[in-house]
Amino acid sequence: MIEYVENKEIIARRIAAIFKTGDVVNLGIGLPTLVANYLPEGVTVILQSENGMLGLGPAPAPGEEDKDLTNAGASPVTILPGGCFFDSATSFGIIRGGHVDYTALGVLEVDQEGNLANYKIPGKMVPGMGGAMDLVAGSRVVIAATTHFEKSGASKLKRRCSLPLTAAKEVDLVVTDVGYFEVMGGKFRLLEWFKPYTPEWIMERTDADIEVMSTCRCADFE
């Protein structure tokens, strides 16, 4: 009997392993932000922050915060050598113009058509889309980053999103804490499963069409 244990670290580690040196990457606030902590040794990506910078660096040491230097979640950050600042029109020109290679965002629901819902639960929670609609529509590769299950036990991977969409058919990759999926041909294609889960276990508990690829393998992040 395999028991599900929520594991955000494995999601961040798997996403971090996708990138190559030189990729321009936007990491959403929350779970995706953790990805920066797990970039492999020797891989240098350029982090874009939609509030107006390239070359986003780590949080400053306590006492070194600058009121004029924050990320898109208003947390104090630093800028790395070679980075730069720009206004919001330039920032979203970079995003919509296809100059961002990867964007990783959090998820309320993602479906097998590549639809993403992550900005609104009508009547309950309406934070607004911020930059998410532009990021999902404009980035070359969209990575949905999410724990596989809601607290209720329902899978966040769906046949069809029921919440208002952030974007239609734009999600390319889905990384959860049980596996790594590609969205293709109206299905989730399982590329990797994570120990201790198995493809059968994942398919049984996910209300969506999943195809296990012949190249699918087990990834062990322990």
Added chain:
Amino acid sequence: MVQKPIISADAAAAMVKEGMTLHVGGFLGCGSPDAVIAALAARGTRGLTLVCNDTAISDPKSGRTTGVAPLVARGQFAKVIVSHIGTNPETQRQMNAGETDVVLVPQGTLAERVRAAGSGLGGVLTQTGLGTEVAEGKEKVRVGDRVFLLELPLPGDVALIKARRADRAGNLQYSKTARNFNPLMASACALVIAEVEEIVEIGQIDPDQVHTPSIFVDYLVMAKGGV
């Protein structure tokens, strides 16, 4: 070069009249014109329409507010046109209670609609929002084999912006991520008031390093603690 009047935060706030559309720079409070916002909150001018990235931060636990949050708290906006209200629960409460009309616009679309208003464009074509609620009721335009949403310009009556430094002519320089929407707001409004931390003589800012040209700026206000 024409010099721009340097006025008090209260004199600036007095130029904002009931019912006006107000564009405010800043991103969750970073790069917000805090002195003018405080003066406008003290005046209590109501019935305003806000165009801003967000309604800033209002933390009910700590009581901490940033940016335009004090104006939201006093119910001074009849309508807000923003990309994000998730860090201001009071905006959400007012929306649910029907007290404030909240229009959510994707951040990049908001930036372009403001830029379009300031640059003589009849609108912008974007693929952001296609297939979502944002596209409802909007004209779609086909260009070649691609379909776009037509998004219309968003002009305003008064822009309240924040810069790091001005010269007496009103040329502005911003600091780091405090730039954000400020240069865009400066282009899109009939009257532009720039709050700055430092005012230098004409000629002391290298013309190659000006972020917002002086002609966009009507008045300067010194930020609290500025020189």
